[in-house]
Amino acid sequence: MSDVEKAHTSQVNDSPSSKFVQNYDGQTNFAPRPTKIANPGALGLFSFASTTFILSLYNVNARDITTPNVVVGMACFCGGLAQLLAGMWEFPRGNVFGATAFTSYGAFWMSYATILIPGSGVAAAYTTTNEFHQAIGIYLITWFVLTFLLLIGALRRNVSFIALLFFLCITFLLLAIGAWTGMVAVNRAGGGFGILTAWIAYYCGLSELLVKGESWFGLPLGGIKQERID
Template sequence: MNNEVKVTHTLADPSPYGLFGLAVITFVASTQKLGITTGVSGLIPWAIFLGCIPQFVAAIVDFKKDNVFGATVFGSFGLFWFAVAVVWLISVGVFGEDMKNTLDMKQFGVVCVAYLFLVVPLTFGAAEAHKVLFFIFIAVDVLLVAMALNYFGIAPKETQLVAGISELAAALIGFYGCAAGVLNKNLGRVVLPVGKPLGIFKK
């Protein structure tokens, strides 16, 4: 008789790691929109190493865990921040003056609209996960709308302020969500509550 030994590998929830990456880059980027810091050169490393990589890693793990929602969100925004970093590199002339001079930021506004087609429907899904995730999505919804309007030149001062505030809100809620995910799992009990699902869309 052959005794079969099955080895199982348990993958940890990557959400806190992905949320931390999201929180850091949105926190830093919000300071530029709010006029606390200036320029984008200092944002590029954080966009790549915190905005892109942690969220993309979280997406890969979520794909392996068959978490389509998490994989889609983290994967989409991991690549979003990598693309943002490249746009910023173009804007500061890293790829030459020709690319810098022909950069049309209205195209960035179009991207923000495109992401709304993803984020708005998934906001309903977030509502059935927990309230922390739902409020992050609401903040991101507002951020994308404000950024799109800003890059299209519509009320630039006002929309930049709204974008900065909503981005800061997303960051702070993201930090809380990260801490809750780590501590609640590590301590085996609810230390930082994330709120129950709204129970509106899912029966």
């Protein structure tokens, strides 16, 4: 989600640009050029983690809470806007994976907040509660599909992001099944996996924040050895 191949990139001035160079065999390649855009990874991951953590606590009925609408503000501005901005900043840094993931989940939180806002009329448009829950299930399973595709894209990056997306896949799948079946236990299980996902995202975000040379220690993401494919 951001500079996950830390062995090949730095925190601030590492992204490819549109400057072309000719290599030894005459082929045109992109050459790296310094950028002043700071690493937005910690912002995106912390925003995602915090919003996911709050909603997941509601899903497990923590403190007997059954109405999740307090998360609307977080979903609009933290999980939504902040993560969307993180995704936009990843594009000029040349990180397609991070840009796609942050922007997508920023859009997810904004769209989910829209569903929960009473004034949006989304929930009110359904004639029965069951129909609404079936529609929510389709909404969630779609995000399961997108998360699974991102998981495939992360398989050669690092262990931490693989774990993050893997547990997020399970979270979306369980919540979709819970919405379709109405089984409270399944929905709570989805909330439990959501809490686990949030803490993995916190870990990844802190790892991005602890810059070498500016922090007393760092957190390993579990790098995967990259083998050159010709």
